[in-house]
Amino acid sequence: MGKCRVLIVGGTGYIGKRIVKASLDQGHPTYVIQRREIGLDIDKLQTLLEFKKQGARLVQASFDDHQSLVDAVKMVDVVICTMSGVHFRSHNILLQLKLVEAIKEAGNVKRFLPSEFGMDPGRMENAMEPGRVTFDEKMEVRKAIEEANIPYTYVVANCFAGYFVGNLSQMDSLIPPTEKVRFYGDGNVKGVFMDEYDIATYAIKTIDDPRTLNKTLYVRPPGNILSQRELVEIWEKLTGKKLEKIYVSAQEFLAPIKSLDFASQVGVGHFYHIFYEGCLTNFEVKEEASKLYPEVDYKRMDEYLKLYV
Template sequence: MGSLVSGWDSRVSDPNSVRRCKSLTREEIDTFWKTKKKSEEEEHVQAVSKLVTQEGAQSQAQEEKRVEDLFENQSKRSGWWRKTNWAFLNEPREEEGRQNNYVPQFKVAHIAKIADSEMTSKILVIGATGLIGKVIVEGSAKSGHATFALVREASLSDPVKAQLVESFKDLGVTIIYGSLNDKESLVKAIKQVDVVISAVGRPQILDQTSIIDAIKESGNVKRFLPSEFGNDVDRTVAIEPTLSEFIGKAQIRRAIEAAKIPYTYVVSGCFAGLFVPCLGQCHLLLRSPPRDKVSIYDNGNGKAIVNTEEDIVAYTLKAVDDPRTLNKILYIHPPKNIVSQNDMVRLWEEKIGKTLDKTYVSEEELLKTIQETGPPMDFLVGLIHTVLVKSDFTSFTIDPSFGVEASELYPEVKYTSVDEFLNRFV
């Protein structure tokens, strides 16, 4: 084999030997290229090892960066980076410049990462700068998904949102400017992805019909997750004004199903960032739990589901490529986060070593408060009634025919319990 390689090398380096080169068989040429690439890879690994010995880890990092840049430039030029089989890299290629298309052994892990990225879905987030939308964008990008964010250009006039969009770009997120009212921008964005996640706010719930129409026209979406992230709107015991929003979400569900679009509905429970600092008094919008007094609704024993926004996103991203969640409701009901208002207050009192003064608010008093409170706070007071008085999240049993529970599907996700979340405020 060595004579074959050395002989071939000498003939290639000698312009007068081209005619003789043609006398080799295809098998001999293939054998040469496989051997040559293996030799080059081994030499490069040795060179990197020498650099580490002589110049330390910094030199290795610089060398790996140089080769990675070469790898990316060459792969983008030739288009073969989508191949996930390592054996393919050792095969001779016909395009010009193939002698540069090799990857040293320490880049195998990088190739595996690319292969993994090819297996994960490309995700578009609509409502990307909102409360949960921004967490979805960041989580998607950091978990290796090719991530796209639909952003209204007008939102960039807000310095906070403009800075947020820049942070998305730093994570490698592709920003697409458009809106729900611009069908062309919607279709253009959706055609680039496999999964669409909507995180639009309450006023735009019914506007999601535009997304449904664009998905139907695009014809390439494997999964649509509409803006839910709260209660199961098909099994709610809510009253007005909370009920109206839930009805709107249910209408979007029916439109998705009628259009035969693959879906997953995420029923996440309450956002810990909103619910826990208030100890269930959502309308107060507190940044830290009170240390003096608290209102307890009804008897305080109604069970809520409370999850951090980050955990909600972690479970959601697990579900987008999971066939077990296809056309199902994903309930995020981890056992440690099924808590009553009394549970939260007790945990907080234990942490601060103090008993809070408690005022008990009857259901009748709460209903009167809902009627007397104007929008948008009446929605939050109504949510208190739905969640803490009527136990909306736990008023039914999850049946496999329509739903699955996230912490059972993905036990590897280490979620934050309400107890642990409260530690942030001690």
């Protein structure tokens, strides 16, 4: 039996680039949407041309042209959407709903992975505003998928290491602090931190696996369930230098939220749920990626942090 054909929408994005690579690496005929709206974005175009050089097929389509989306979907067995940025935008939700309509009309898709790859929106109904909108919108997409009877897998990948590990989970930088580190509460609440390519590898593994059909896959390998304190300890061991610890209470952390711009308010809310409430680890999971796919040698965070030394 041949490998299933995969269409990736949003392939030039942060997680999208890794999904394209993982699909190619696992031997799937890989198709990537080249949106007509790309305009003069030379970086995106060159990324797409690089995919082509690696063996991907570029497919011209536009969200303003429903038929072009339907035609693109009909070429493949699996559709993966990776259009989310750091913070999900309402505009992208509308585009995903258009994609769901195209998949429904095409009628041939064996699996759809919508743009998730973060926290589980199904567990965030009590999230604070305004960050809650990002979860509500993802649930809207899930509802449309399920109402259309489209076979799906939702991939809950937790924290991208690039945004949460290299900076020891500090909000104001992407690189490690040199003198002081802010701890959320006592720093002992457990999170889940993943190398972005490992997330992509696990996502592609699910696409023809009956065990993940119409299920949520949690990317939560035991070796990467760590507290912020443990991350800092790994860093201190790697560098041989102790950082000054500043402990920030929940009240102090949330105090300035009203004065921040929208994106920062969303970020603060998400950090609060992860590092004060433990929303990534305070429940049991069934379909866990490292148990389903023990052959994947996922990157531990001590290895990841060596990049920054």
